[in-house]
Amino acid sequence: MSITPRARRATKTWSKSGQVRRKPSPYEITGSQFHYHFRREPAPFELSPDTPINEWYLKHREGSPLQIEDWETFRDPDKLNYRSYVSLQHQRETVMDGIVDEYERRDHDATLGADWAATLTVAFAPARFAIHALQMAALYLGQVGPSAFITNAAHFQAGDEMRRIQWLAYRCKSLSLAGTPELVSSTLARNTWENDERWQPARKLLEELLIAYDWGEAFAALNLTVKPVLDIVLNEELALVAEANGDGLLASMQREHAHDSERSQRWSKALVATAVAGADGNRDHLQKWVDQWSSAAYDAADGLRSLLADAPVAPQPALLGRSDIVGRHEAFLASCELGR
Amino acid sequence: MPKLNRSEWYDLTRDMNWTFRYVEEEQVFPEALSNGRGIPAEEWWRWDEPYKISYREYVHNQSEKDESAYSINAAIGRSNHFENLDAGWKSGIVAHYGAIAIPEYLASIGESRMGRFGRAAAWRNMATYGTLDEMRHGQIQTYFPHTLLDKEARMDWAHKAFHTNEWGAIAARSLFDDMFTANDAVSMALQLTFTFETGFTNLQFLGMAADAMKVGDVDFGALISSIQTDEARHAQQGEPTLRILLANGQKEEAQRLIDHMFWRAWHLFALLTGLSMDYYTPLEHRSHSFKEFMNEFIVKQFMEQFRDFGMDLPWYWEQFLEEMDWYHHALHLGVWFWRPTVWWNPDAGMSVEERDWLEEKYPGWNDTFGKWWDVITENVRSGNVDRTLPETFPMVCNMCHIPVCTPAGHVTGHFASPAPLLVDYEGRRYTFCSEPCKWVFESDPKRFAGHKSLIDRFLGGEVQPPTVEGALRYMGLSPAECGTDADDYAWAFPGGAAGEIRRAV
Ligand SMILES: [Fe+2]
Ligand SMILES: [Fe+2]
Ligand SMILES: [Zn+2]
Numbered sequence: 048m049s050i051t052p053r054a055r056r057a058t059k060t061w062s063k064s065g066q067v068r069r070k071p072s073p074y075e076i077t078g079s080q081f082h083y084h085f086r087r088e089p090a091p092f093e094l095s096p097d098t099p100i101n102e103w104y105l106k107h108r109e110g111s112p113l114q115i116e117d118w119e120t121f122r123d124p125d126k127l128n129y130r131s132y133v134s135l136q137h138q139r140e141t142v143m144d145g146i147v148d149e150y151e152r153r154d155h156d157a158t159l160g161a162d163w164a165a166t167l168t169v170a171f172a173p174a175r176f177a178i179h180a181l182q183m184a185a186l187y188l189g190q191v192g193p194s195a196f197i198t199n200a201a202h203f204q205a206g207d208e209m210r211r212i213q214w215l216a217y218r219c220k221s222l223s224l225a226g227t228p229e230l231v232s233s234t235l236a237r238n239t240w241e242n243d244e245r246w247q248p249a250r251k252l253l254e255e256l257l258i259a260y261d262w263g264e265a266f267a268a269l270n271l272t273v274k275p276v277l278d279i280v281l282n283e284e285l286a287l288v289a290e291a292n293g294d295g296l297l298a299s300m301q302r303e304h305a306h307d308s309e310r311s312q313r314w315s316k317a318l319v320a321t322a323v324a325g326a327d328g329n330r331d332h333l334q335k336w337v338d339q340w341s342s343a344a345y346d347a348a349d350g351l352r353s354l355l356a357d358a359p360v361a362p363q364p365a366l367l368g369r370s371d372i373v374g375r376h377e378a379f380l381a382s383c384e385l386g387r
Numbered sequence: 388m389p390k391l392n393r394s395e396w397y398d399l400t401r402d403m404n405w406t407f408r409y410v411e412e413e414q415v416f417p418e419a420l421s422n423g424r425g426i427p428a429e430e431w432w433r434w435d436e437p438y439k440i441s442y443r444e445y446v447h448n449q450s451e452k453d454e455s456a457y458s459i460n461a462a463i464g465r466s467n468h469f470e471n472l473d474a475g476w477k478s479g480i481v482a483h484y485g486a487i488a489i490p491e492y493l494a495s496i497g498e499s500r501m502g503r504f505g506r507a508a509a510w511r512n513m514a515t516y517g518t519l520d521e522m523r524h525g526q527i528q529t530y531f532p533h534t535l536l537d538k539e540a541r542m543d544w545a546h547k548a549f550h551t552n553e554w555g556a557i558a559a560r561s562l563f564d565d566m567f568t569a570n571d572a573v574s575m576a577l578q579l580t581f582t583f584e585t586g587f588t589n590l591q592f593l594g595m596a597a598d599a600m601k602v603g604d605v606d607f608g609a610l611i612s613s614i615q616t617d618e619a620r621h622a623q624q625g626e627p628t629l630r631i632l633l634a635n636g637q638k639e640e641a642q643r644l645i646d647h648m649f650w651r652a653w654h655l656f657a658l659l660t661g662l663s664m665d666y667y668t669p670l671e672h673r674s675h676s677f678k679e680f681m682n683e684f685i686v687k688q689f690m691e692q693f694r695d696f697g698m699d700l701p702w703y704w705e706q707f708l709e710e711m712d713w714y715h716h717a718l719h720l721g722v723w724f725w726r727p728t729v730w731w732n733p734d735a736g737m738s739v740e741e742r743d744w745l746e747e748k749y750p751g752w753n754d755t756f757g758k759w760w761d762v763i764t765e766n767v768r769s770g771n772v773d774r775t776l777p778e779t780f781p782m783v784c785n786m787c788h789i790p791v792c793t794p795a796g797h798v799t800g801h802f803a804s805p806a807p808l809l810v811d812y813e814g815r816r817y818t819f820c821s822e823p824c825k826w827v828f829e830s831d832p833k834r835f836a837g838h839k840s841l842i843d844r845f846l847g848g849e850v851q852p853p854t855v856e857g858a859l860r861y862m863g864l865s866p867a868e869c870g871t872d873a874d875d876y877a878w879a880f881p882g883g884a885a886g887e888i889r890r891a892v
Contacts, residue, residue, distance in 0.1 A: 095837030
């Protein structure tokens, strides 16, 4: 016996997702209209409307200058839900396993010099503090995103940052066993992060990023500015320097991480398109935030590049200069139809 | 396989705490999102989780788990498995999805709050896995009911319930927002992970999985047991957080947080799990009574947990133990009577054999609840079903948002008075179902006082027209969606329409 007589018209999807022409994809089914609390009256959450956390969301999410009528129109171009994300990353981690296996079979680390390890001790091991801040900022963006499609993409990005940190830890540990115990000294890494002048622009940038609480600014600062700029150095430039210094393993690892960074840029670009198409002022809001955060991001990148410049062997072609980084960032912004 | 074990490098990913120089610590961890109770940063950095996992292990394991759960679902979707399930069991599943699926997704936001605002890197990493885990739980528990939409239109409520002001949805939203969506990271670690995930989720997920396997609902059973395997990992965020609070003189505060959420979780799960286990699950497939499950998963577990940490049992422990004998029976009677106000079809569960079972599991049931059911049964048998339907609404509690059942507590000998508890606060009167609900309110009135219960809204004119029909519409229930008796009253006619109705003597 069925509980309810079937509806006359067959239901293709959730009643709250509106009319659809065909059966929606798993991505749609598991994301559409999940943020029922966005712009809910009288407050997002079922407590006193003036309880501090309701006010926080009303101010930083509903009250952000970055608004469109319907954020549900945004789609991640990669259409990832949990199932497809873990499946994708299972494949990428299988690739990573294969890269590491291959170098370890050849006893790669024995071929590397102590001076390269010394560079990594200063330029690479402390990067985990920076990437952890990127992870924290992505989790913030996720919890204040106005639709589940935005939230989920940001949460996957946080997972990607954790992935990058863990392989950093793995690389530091494995290389330390070849005779550089300093690589795994947390005291030394923290001291470098907190006191080395070349790390300070990045530290200042990231500490300030953590308190950019308006959701629109959090997005523009993290995904349009800080992360794309720093990832140029942390992934690509580091890979070039590693290669020049005979560390093909590290180079391959960072290039593997670049896939995650590119995915972040794909959904960021799509979100800009949704925002700009959705309301007249949004292009200006985003541009203003990007402008506010850019020069500090370039300063941070300068600091990181000066650390890499101390490597025993300089890469050919040479490391990017500041203007190249600016140019790369501007090209990304132009692909988002932002920038001057 | 990479040559290094996780244990050889993992600590580097935990040693990522530093002192802020360019911004203030209070700006990075504002009280509304991370109430550190004044404990210094370095103390928080001692946070140490007992169980660790790497990202590569995580995605390797989780993709395999998802593939297996989804492939069971796909295989079963092609059969007529669902059509053949017992109607009462299906009601329990429909209730479960509506009350649990979207909250699981909300827990992902709670976890990301701890992932950002937890006060140690090790904690934030564990919460990052939790963020992903709970996204999984929200998505898989909406995807599965979505595959059943063409067989059971009520599955829409897996997604719809939290968009509505249906009273059970308000009760669930109020609980889960208080516990995680609108909670700060530190309180959440105690209230979501320590209090809720180590006990109550076992009750719903392991207990219901046991029943599902007996019922033969492989789809649901495989689903919720797969979900439960994720809980052990992220549920451990509570213990290290509690240890730090205790080491820093915050025992009283920790006790208050736990007592507060334990009671609230108990009330909602009495409603959700209590009814499913003791009334909706077909008798021949009930593995244990709700009370037996409660004793196994909650009472024993918490007594050990409290003892291990030197915590006291909640001050209302005796009342809690007593409520296990009567509270969910009262809720069942009320939910069945007000069945048009819920999104599932309540199963009376009143066959002769079921009543015998209830009397055996809850001695004295016949003399109390049984007598009320006799009246209902007689009305049904004599064709007066309209007398078993509501014309007004009960008061609901301003804390748990569940209808006040104090009269049943009184008649069963547990309360001195049938009257609800009242509190006047800043010019408004609040109604509570129990001393602990009242205590939760009074220990932090600002958090709750501005909120209006469904009945406050009704009496305040927000529900128009102020009739049963108007209220049903306000609750998002179309006439086709209003609950009806799951068995079409067959239970009232044992052995067919001519059968004798058992009378409690
Ligand atoms: Fe969960
Ligand atoms: Fe959980
Ligand atoms: Zn109550």
